[in-house]
Amino acid sequence: MLVLINKYLSRSKNPAAGDDGEMPTPPANGAERERDYMCISGCVPVRVKRAPVIATTTITTTARTSRHNFVKSAASGLFPGAQFTNHESLPALEEAYSEFAAAFPQYAGLAQADAIRDGEYQHLDRHVCLDYTGINLFSHAQMNSSVPSTSASPPGSSGAWQPPFFDIAYKSTSLxxxxxxxxxxxxxxxxxxxxxxxxxxxxxxxxxxDEYAMVCTANRTTAFRLLAESYSFHSHGKRLLTVYDYESEAAGAMAESARRRGAEVMSATFAWPGMRVHAGDLRKKLVRGRRRGHRGLFVFPLVSRMTGARYPYLWMSAAQEHGWHVALDACALGTKDLDTLGLSLLRPDFIVCNFFKVFGENPSGFAGLFVKKASLAALERSVIARSIGVVSIVPARRWSLHDAGYSTELDHSRSFADPAEDLDLTSSFSGPLSGTLIALSLRNVPEMDAAEENGHTPEIREADSPPATDKHPMPPPPPAEEKEMEVECRGLDHADALGLIAIGNRLRCISNWLVVAMQKLRHPQSEHGKPLVRVYGPRVKFERGPSVAFNVYDWKGEKVAPALVQKLADRHNISLTCGFLRNIWFADRYDADRAAHLEHMGGGGGKRKDTGGGGEMGIYVVNASLGFLSNFEDAYRLWAFVAKFLDADFVEKERWRYTALNQKTVEV
Structure with missing residues (x-):
C-alpha cells in the first residue's frame, strides 16, 4: 500500500498543481479509478476492495456530503444575518449554546468529555486555559487526591505512588x-x-x-537541539528543511545548531491568506540537492500550532521518497492524533511530543523524543549533545527539615502565569502549582543511584533484600514481567476513553464556531461596519486544527498590540499566547495585503512598522489553542472578552480600573 501511495506522491513537476495549493490528490482516470480509491479525512488515499459501483459511490458521496454540510451549517447557521456592534448585545451563554448545538448536532453526542471535565478538572471553570499545547498526563483530581507526607514512604508501601508522582534528573549522555x-x-x-x-x-x-525508543528531554526546545546536534548534518552537504508558519523557539534552536554544523537551512512558505503550504515551492526544495543517499532532515508538523492550518500526510511520504529523514513535530497535535492510519503507514524517523502534568494547573513536565531504531545510523555520538538536556524520570523527592537542616518543599500559591510553548526546566519547575508540594530534583549525577543520593530513600523502590550468605544464597531475580511497575495517568486514560474521533469532532465544532463568532463582531462607528477581528489561516473548514490566530483592530483600523490583548485577557481569567507569523508568500493579487499587514520582527505587534527597517517580515498575532478538555463555554468567554474592544474606551477604562485598585499598570 505504501508503494502505491508513493506512486502518486512523486509529482514534483505536475503542472496541474497551483503554486498556492495543497499537495494534489491522486489523479482520477475515469470512473474506474474513482472506484478504486477513497480519501479518508486527514489521512491518505487508500485502495479499497472492488465493490459494486453503487455501494462505493454511496460511501464517497456520503463523506463529501457530510463535510460540505458541516461547512455550510457552520458558515450560515450561526447567528444568520447578525452583526454585533456592542458587547452588551451579545446573546447570553444559554442562547448562544442553543444556536451552537443546532448548527453542530454531532456535539450533543460528546457529553462524556464534559462529564470528565466536571469530575476531574473542576479548576478549569475558574480560568479559561487556551495557551496549552501538548499532552496531559494526570488529572487535577488525581494530583490533589492525597496530600503527600513530609517523610519518605516506607519501601514498597501502597501509598508510594502519590502526588507529585515523579521528578526529572539530568544525565550526561548522547542521544x-x-x-x-x-x-x-x-x-x-x-x-x-x-x-x-x-x-x-x-x-x-x-x-x-519494538520499533521506537523514547528519550526524555527537559522540554521541546531541548529535544530539537539534541536532534540537531546528533544528526549527521556535516556529511555530504545535508540540509534541514522545516515547515513552520510562525516563529518557533524550538525550530530556531534546531536551525542554529544545523547551520553551525554546516547544514543548509531551508523553510517552507505559506500562501496568503489561507496559510496553506506553498506546494510548488516545497516540492522544489524537496528535490534539491544530492541524488543518492539522504538529502537531510525534513521537520514537519501535521498542524500549525498558531493558525490551525493542517498539512497533508502526503508531504511526509514525498520527503521519504526523495531521500529525506523525517522528524514529525507532534507537539501541537491532539492527544490521540498520533493514533491514525496515516502514521501507521508513514513511520517518521523521529517524533517529538511534549508532556505536562496537569492541564491548566501544572505545566511542568518533559518532552519525548522518539527515535526509530532502524534510523539509528543517522545519529552520531556528539560531545555537545551530552550536555544539552537528556533527563531521567525519577521518584519524587520530599526532603524534610531533618535532611541537611533545610526543606525543599515548596508551597506555591495559585497563579496563572503564561506557560510558554517551550517550558524551561533548567533551574526549576515553572508555572502554577496550586499548592501541590513539588520537590525539585534537577541533578546532573548520572553515575549516582537516585535511591541513595543524600541518604534518601525514594518513594518507589523494591524492598531491600537480605544480604547473601552461604546458608542463604541470593535468590534468583524474578521474571521481568513481575518487576514492571504500572502507573496511573488519568489524563491519558481520559483521552483514551474518548478516542480520536470524538476528540476531533469536539474540537472541530468549537474552533469553527469561534471563527464564525469572531467575524460577527463589527465596529459601530464605521460606515460599512469594519470588522473588529482579523482571523489568519483557515476560516470555516472541516479539517482545520484547534488553534486560532487573530488580531483585534480599533475603530480607526489600527491593530491593538497582541501583547496588550494577552495581558487584558489574563486579567479577565483567560490565558492566551502571542506569536509571529512568518514565511508568508503573497501572490501578485495580494500586494495590497502585503503592504497593509507585514511588520518587522521585534516591532512588538503594535502599529505597523516602516518596512524600510531591518529584520524578518511577518505578522504578530494573538493565539488561542483548544485542548480536548476545552468546552463551548471557554470559546464563548473568549468571544465575550474580545467583544469588549467594541467599546472605543475599553483599554483606557482597564488602565484606570487597575490604577484605582492600586495595582501596577504594565506599559506595553
Whole structure:
C-alpha cells in the first residue's frame, strides 16, 4: 500500500498543481479509478476492495456530503444575518449554546468529555486555559487526591505512588547512546518509574516499543537541539528543511545548531491568506540537492500550532521518497492524533511530543523524543549533545527539615502565569502549582543511584533484600514481567476513553464556531461596519486544527498590540499566547495585503512598522489553542472578552480600573 501511495506522491513537476495549493490528490482516470480509491479525512488515499459501483459511490458521496454540510451549517447557521456592534448585545451563554448545538448536532453526542471535565478538572471553570499545547498526563483530581507526607514512604508501601508522582534528573549522555540503552534500568532509577511512564505514554500514543525508543528531554526546545546536534548534518552537504508558519523557539534552536554544523537551512512558505503550504515551492526544495543517499532532515508538523492550518500526510511520504529523514513535530497535535492510519503507514524517523502534568494547573513536565531504531545510523555520538538536556524520570523527592537542616518543599500559591510553548526546566519547575508540594530534583549525577543520593530513600523502590550468605544464597531475580511497575495517568486514560474521533469532532465544532463568532463582531462607528477581528489561516473548514490566530483592530483600523490583548485577557481569567507569523508568500493579487499587514520582527505587534527597517517580515498575532478538555463555554468567554474592544474606551477604562485598585499598570 505504501508503494502505491508513493506512486502518486512523486509529482514534483505536475503542472496541474497551483503554486498556492495543497499537495494534489491522486489523479482520477475515469470512473474506474474513482472506484478504486477513497480519501479518508486527514489521512491518505487508500485502495479499497472492488465493490459494486453503487455501494462505493454511496460511501464517497456520503463523506463529501457530510463535510460540505458541516461547512455550510457552520458558515450560515450561526447567528444568520447578525452583526454585533456592542458587547452588551451579545446573546447570553444559554442562547448562544442553543444556536451552537443546532448548527453542530454531532456535539450533543460528546457529553462524556464534559462529564470528565466536571469530575476531574473542576479548576478549569475558574480560568479559561487556551495557551496549552501538548499532552496531559494526570488529572487535577488525581494530583490533589492525597496530600503527600513530609517523610519518605516506607519501601514498597501502597501509598508510594502519590502526588507529585515523579521528578526529572539530568544525565550526561548522547542521544545515540541513550537509544541503544533503551529503557533498561539504570543507576538513576529510570528502570522503575521511568520505564513505567515510558510504557504508558507509548501505549497511549500507539507508538510500538519494538520499533521506537523514547528519550526524555527537559522540554521541546531541548529535544530539537539534541536532534540537531546528533544528526549527521556535516556529511555530504545535508540540509534541514522545516515547515513552520510562525516563529518557533524550538525550530530556531534546531536551525542554529544545523547551520553551525554546516547544514543548509531551508523553510517552507505559506500562501496568503489561507496559510496553506506553498506546494510548488516545497516540492522544489524537496528535490534539491544530492541524488543518492539522504538529502537531510525534513521537520514537519501535521498542524500549525498558531493558525490551525493542517498539512497533508502526503508531504511526509514525498520527503521519504526523495531521500529525506523525517522528524514529525507532534507537539501541537491532539492527544490521540498520533493514533491514525496515516502514521501507521508513514513511520517518521523521529517524533517529538511534549508532556505536562496537569492541564491548566501544572505545566511542568518533559518532552519525548522518539527515535526509530532502524534510523539509528543517522545519529552520531556528539560531545555537545551530552550536555544539552537528556533527563531521567525519577521518584519524587520530599526532603524534610531533618535532611541537611533545610526543606525543599515548596508551597506555591495559585497563579496563572503564561506557560510558554517551550517550558524551561533548567533551574526549576515553572508555572502554577496550586499548592501541590513539588520537590525539585534537577541533578546532573548520572553515575549516582537516585535511591541513595543524600541518604534518601525514594518513594518507589523494591524492598531491600537480605544480604547473601552461604546458608542463604541470593535468590534468583524474578521474571521481568513481575518487576514492571504500572502507573496511573488519568489524563491519558481520559483521552483514551474518548478516542480520536470524538476528540476531533469536539474540537472541530468549537474552533469553527469561534471563527464564525469572531467575524460577527463589527465596529459601530464605521460606515460599512469594519470588522473588529482579523482571523489568519483557515476560516470555516472541516479539517482545520484547534488553534486560532487573530488580531483585534480599533475603530480607526489600527491593530491593538497582541501583547496588550494577552495581558487584558489574563486579567479577565483567560490565558492566551502571542506569536509571529512568518514565511508568508503573497501572490501578485495580494500586494495590497502585503503592504497593509507585514511588520518587522521585534516591532512588538503594535502599529505597523516602516518596512524600510531591518529584520524578518511577518505578522504578530494573538493565539488561542483548544485542548480536548476545552468546552463551548471557554470559546464563548473568549468571544465575550474580545467583544469588549467594541467599546472605543475599553483599554483606557482597564488602565484606570487597575490604577484605582492600586495595582501596577504594565506599559506595553
Amino acid at each position: 545515540r547512546s541513550q537509544v541503544q540503552c533503551g529503557d533498561v534500568a539504570s543507576a538513576s532509577g529510570e528502570g522503575g518509574i521511568g520505564g513505567a511512564v515510558t510504557r504508558r505514554v507509548m501505549a497511549s500514543l500507539n507508538i510500538p516499543e
